[in-house]
Amino acid sequence: MDFDEFREFGHASIEFLINYLSGIRERDVLPTTTPYAVINQLPKEIPEQPEHWREVLKDLENIILPGLTHWQSPYFNAFYPSSSSAGSIIGELLIAGIGVLGFSWICSPACTELEVVVMDWLxxxxxxxxxxxxxxxxxxxxxxQGSASEAVLVAVLAAREQAVVSYRESHPEVSESEVRGRLVAYSSDQSNSCIEKAGVLAAIPIRLLPAGEDFVLRGETLKQAIEEDVAAGKIPVICVATLGTTGTCAYDDVESLSAVCEEFKVWLHVDAAYAGGAFALDECSDLRKGLDRVDSLNFNLHKFMLVNFDCSAMWLRDANKVVDSFNVDRIYLKHKHEGQSQIPDFRHWQIPLGRRFRALKVWITFRTLGAEGLRNHVRKHIELAKQFEQLVVKDSRFEMVAPRALGLVCFRPKGDNEITTQLLQRLMDRKKIYMVKAEHAGRQFLRFVVCGMDSKASDIDFAWEEIESQLTDLQREQSLVIRKAGNVADLTQHFQIHLTNENTTLEKYQ
Amino acid sequence: MDFDEFREFGHASIEFLINYLSGIRERDVLPTTTPYAVINQLPKEIPEQPEHWREVLKDLENIILPGLTHWQSPYFNAFYPSSSSAGSIIGELLIAGIGVLGFSWICSPACTELEVVVMDWLxxxxxxxxxxxxxxxxxxxxxxQGSASEAVLVAVLAAREQAVVSYRESHPEVSESEVRGRLVAYSSDQSNSCIEKAGVLAAIPIRLLPAGEDFVLRGETLKQAIEEDVAAGKIPVICVATLGTTGTCAYDDVESLSAVCEEFKVWLHVDAAYAGGAFALDECSDLRKGLDRVDSLNFNLHKFMLVNFDCSAMWLRDANKVVDSFNVDRIYLKHKHEGQSQIPDFRHWQIPLGRRFRALKVWITFRTLGAEGLRNHVRKHIELAKQFEQLVVKDSRFEMVAPRALGLVCFRPKGDNEITTQLLQRLMDRKKIYMVKAEHAGRQFLRFVVCGMDSKASDIDFAWEEIESQLTDLQREQSLVIRKAGNVADLTQHFQIHLTNENTTLEKYQ
Structure with missing residues (x-):
């Protein structure tokens, strides 16, 4: 490595990022691109000879950036946040530069120990x-873990292996394959797709139980399902509850679920990928109810802690249940301190063998922001969502679909699903803000999520103006369509009625 | 974010890395630390107020670095390489700073498209x-994929789901759970632990078939196992072959394995995590034999392509087999171009939903090194391993355990396993170089792997001098132990015989 060139390239890239991030509001959040636009601008093979890094940064600016959806923009209001921060960005630089792996203690002791420290901090x-x-x-x-998906899968797989061992201990006459064929797991129909996927990967049917009208899964629903299944000879394994569902940020009732899980000896995992950040706030202490009775939980640091993806915190009440399920050691992985201390060899806590030094970016982010800074960040998202909620409530053309929860507002233009679809399509075509829609009980709605590295009150106003003005335009155009339909109707005997309808429409919406 | 501070922190971190990497030979490759040494130096909670980044870099230097095993050092000769490069390090900085996720095309088109481009390049x-x-x-x-473990698991899971569907189509009378209970998979007893773990996670027994004396798994062994299993009513699912086993870098015989897999309609996956890099070299073209008949394969870019972990390339002959197995979509993940083009939504190709913009670091690394630079890097590792091999062969106290393969030399001091163990422990205690041992057929041996960002011929000489001088010292000490044993023996009637033995020993080793 030529360190002079590394220095120049590094410093230029820092400037590149400052330029990108400080000007991110000037870009449309969604790219003006079509499939293959980027592919078709790039050569078909690796260049035979090295190219100068300046050429690479130029292409990054001119070809790649215009093809990106800008997740760090405050006008990105889709999914949930995947936020970064100075400390976390520099953290990734240092992780890559130091370049250690941490699958066992000996293969880089500080990598494992710093993870122990920051997980306890968190x-x-x-x-x-x-x-x-x-x-x-x-x-x-x-x-x-790398992602919430992996955390959930680890919980499901460990619970599966525990259930098989435990059932066979009490029923040695039943074959292992028969036990495996009778396993069943539970979650809410509001839970993230990764939970259903974990069931597919683990080869356990996951029953997506109906949440209540308020999107909440409660113990009584779970209990009924478990009782049905036990009566039918099934073996309940795990329930994955959610604190902060993807659709509406609903909070499953962990207390009543935990009581049922304890009764039936079912593993209870809590996916708090989004809402976990609010555990830190005294005003959100209700969210922590029942957590003392769960077996495992996960929380994504990129959602609220300004540590960039990938970084999904997972806690286990009894890590041995995972280690015992996953341990397949080889001599080349052994080391002399193994088993002599409480310091974990984290490879047994996860799916892959290899692991990055992710604790470093967590440590740097937490120290450079401080606990107060982290709490303020969560509070800011809540305040900005409240601001947006007020704007929705004040405009009688819109309705709320669920109560605002943390940084998420679920709302829709009144009327049928088609208006929601058309409004979203219009906003997507204009590319100024980016939201996605969700659906519950046949009703589609829009999810406005406060995201971005550094959202401000003025960004909320910007988004709202975009939304409400597009609804206005949409309504105006629709009334024109009705007018045209009316013109066609000139030719019919219903002329007078159509004109009346049209006028009514115009009056109402203009 | 305060961009002035970001700039200062970023530039200082670049200098930090230059200082660390350029001086990496001056550090012991293994840390002088004991469990809890790092943990005990750090506070127990997140600081309430932000700390200056200078404090963080100071602690990184004084607390974290001394606790690390230095994977980028040329004196790191353990496992397999996990190498980085300027382009890849800066790539991670840019990935984190741009901060996009790429689970679907729309959620960042260039992220998906650049991955299509670089995977075709590769x-x-x-x-x-x-x-x-x-x-x-x-x-x-x-x-x-994030790691070889995940790539192998994806192959095993997809093959499992394909096998279940296919078997039930032809045997609709057999229940799904019975089919699942009869599945079986295959690999070699030389394969990486991640393959056995994939079996545990997928709930499929993986038979680790005995490799030959030359560590190679061949079709005839597989065929015999499959025939036994089919006769016993089992359903063969997948065979995971290895090109470059962890122990000795042996190459399974993919051609004969593929013929058997075709005959029995068994998925053939090739784990070429290490040796895949050599596919690029004309002089290693034999390694590619049979690859036209495999269903999937994986190769780790951090092992030979100077792209830092995590970055595991995986190719599928028919990606639909994975997509059909894993797809669990939700409305909030849909987008209008979906299914309209051949551009994949990569979330269906992997276990997690979220995905980093890893293609960016691959693109930057490949462009800044060029195809020639990448090939030269692989060739350099081979040359350095040859140099080491010559040193082993010339010293009659040592023996080779397997032929040198790419950058790996497997060797041992002649004698029983205890000498190997003691020599390695001595080297580990001195911390100058880092190797791990492996075992085959009861015989333990040392693995010397060329690793590091920038290994040179002088680094090989350094390592060899360390190894052979430590064997000399070990032998001297052992002869002293024998002398002491002789002194105790003074008290016995065997005095004369022991003295003679001792003298013989001293003469031989001094």
């Missing part, structure tokens, strides 16, 4: 039960 | 069969 910050701390006596602790 | 560079290219007609293509 558990305390989020006021989680003490048994989730590495520092507590007992087999609990936290680990950084 | 497939051509490695001279893979054309059906693995996105640009070819048909359902094949490449995707970046």
């Amino acid at each position: 558990a305390k910050f989020l006021k989680l039960p003490a048994h989730f701390l590495h520092a507590s006596e007992g087999p609990g602790g936290g680990v950084i | 497939a051509k560079f490695l001279k893979l069969p054309a059906h693995f290219l996105h640009a070819s007609e048909g359902p094949g293509g490449g995707v970046i």
Whole structure:
């Protein structure tokens, strides 16, 4: 490596990012591109000879950036946030430059130990039960997974193996394959697709139980399902509850679910991928109810802690249940301190063998922002969502679909689904803001999520003006369509009626 | 974000890395640390107020670096390489700063399209069969997974679901759970632990078939196992072959395995995590034999392509087999171009939903090094390993355990396993170089792997001098132990015999 060139390239890239991020509001959040537009601008093979990094940055600016959806823009209001921060960005630089892997303690001790430290920091910050701390006596602790999907899958797989072992202990006459064929798991019909996918991957049917009208899954629904299944000879394995569903940020009733899970010895996992950040706030302490009775939970740091994806925190009440399920060691992975201390070899806590030094970016982000800064960030998202909610409520053409929850507002233009679809399509075509829609009980709605590295009150006003003005335009155009339909109707005997309808429409919407 | 501070922190971190990487030979490759040493130096909670980034870099230097095993050091000769490069390090900085996710085309078109481009670049560079290219007609293509473990697991899971569907089509009378209970998979007893783990996770027993004396798994062994299993009513699902086993970098006989897999309609996956890099070299073209008949393969770019972990390339002959197995969509993930083009929504090709913009670091690395630079890097590792091999062969106290393969030399001091163990422990205690041992047929041996960002011939000499001088010292000490044993023996009637033995020993080793 030529360090002079590395220096120049590095410094130029820092400037590149400052230029990109400081000017991100000037870009349409959605790209003006069509499939293959980027592919067709690039050569078909690796260049035989090295190219100068300046050429690469030029193409990044001219070919790649125009093809991106800008997730760090405050006008990105889709999905949930995937936010970054200075500390986290520089953290990734340092992780890559230092370039260690941390699958066992010996293969880079500080990599494992810093993860133990930051997971305990985070558990305390989020006021989680003490048994989730590495520092507590007992087999609990936290680990950084790559994504919520992986955390959920780890919980499902570990619960599966525990259930098989435990059932066969009490029913040695039943074959392993028969036990596996009778396993069943539970979640809400509001839960994230990754939970259904975990069921597919684990080869366990996951029953997506109906949430209530308020989108909440409760113990009574779970209990009924488990009782049905047990009566039919099934073996319940795990329930995955959600705190902050993807559709409406609903909070499943963890307390009543945990009581049922304890009764039937079912693993309870909580997917708090989004809402977990609010555990840190005293005003949101209700969200933590029942967490002392769950077996595992996960929270995505990119959603509220300004640590860039990928970084999904997972805590286990008894990590041995995962380790015992996943351990397949080889001599080349052994080391002399193994099993002699409470420091985990995290490879047994996850699906892959290899693991990046993700704890470093967490450590840098937390230190450079401080606990106060992290709490303020969550509070800011809540305040901005409240601001947006007020704007929705004040405009009688719109209706709320669910209560605002943290940084999410679920709303729709009144009327049938078609208006929602058309409004969203219009907004997507204009590319000024980016939302996605969701559906519940046949009713489609829009999800406005506060995202971005640095959203401000003026960004909320910008988004609202875009939304409401596009609805106005849409309504005007629709009335013109009706007028045209009326003109066709001139030719019919219904002329007078159509004209009346049209006028009514115009009056109402203009 | 305060961009002035970001600039200062960023530039200082670039300098930090230059300082670290340029001086990496001055550090012991293994840290002088004990469990909890890092944990005990750090505070127990997130600081309430932000700290200055200078404090963070200071602690990184004084607390974290001394606790690390230095994977980028040329004195790191353990496992397999996990190498980085300037382009890749800066690539991670840019990935984090741009901060997009790419689970569907619309959620960041260039993220998906650049991955299509670089995976085709890499497939051509490695001279893979054309059906693995996105640009070819048909359902094949490449995707970046997080690790080899995940790639193998994706193959095993997709093969499992295909096998269940296919068996039930021809045997509708057999229940799904019975089919699942009869599945079986195959690999070699030399394959990486991640393959056995994939079996555990997928709930399929993986039979680790005995490799030959030369560590190679061949079709005849597989055929015999499959015939036994089919006769016993089992349903063979997948065989995971390895090109470049972890122990000795042996190459399974893909041609004969593929013939058997075709005969029995068994998915053939090739784990070429390490050796895949050599596909690019004409002089290694034998390694590619039979690849036109495999269903999927994976190759780790951090092992030979100077793209830092995580970045595991995987190619599928028919990606629909994975997509059909894993697809669990929701309305909020839909977009208007979906299914209209051949551009994949990569979330269906992998386990997690979220995905980083890893293609960017691949693109930057490949362009800044060029195809020639990448080939030269692989060739350099081979040359350095040859240099090491010569040193082993010339010293009659050592023996080779397997033929040198690419950048790996498997060797041992002659004698029983205890000498190997003691020599390695001595080297580990001195921390100058880092190797791990492996075992085959009861015989333990050392693996010397060329690793690091920038290894040179002088680094090989350094390592060899360390190894052979430590064996000399070990032998001297052992002879002293024998002398002491002799002194104790003074008290016995065997005095004269022991003294003679001792003298013989001293003469031999001094």
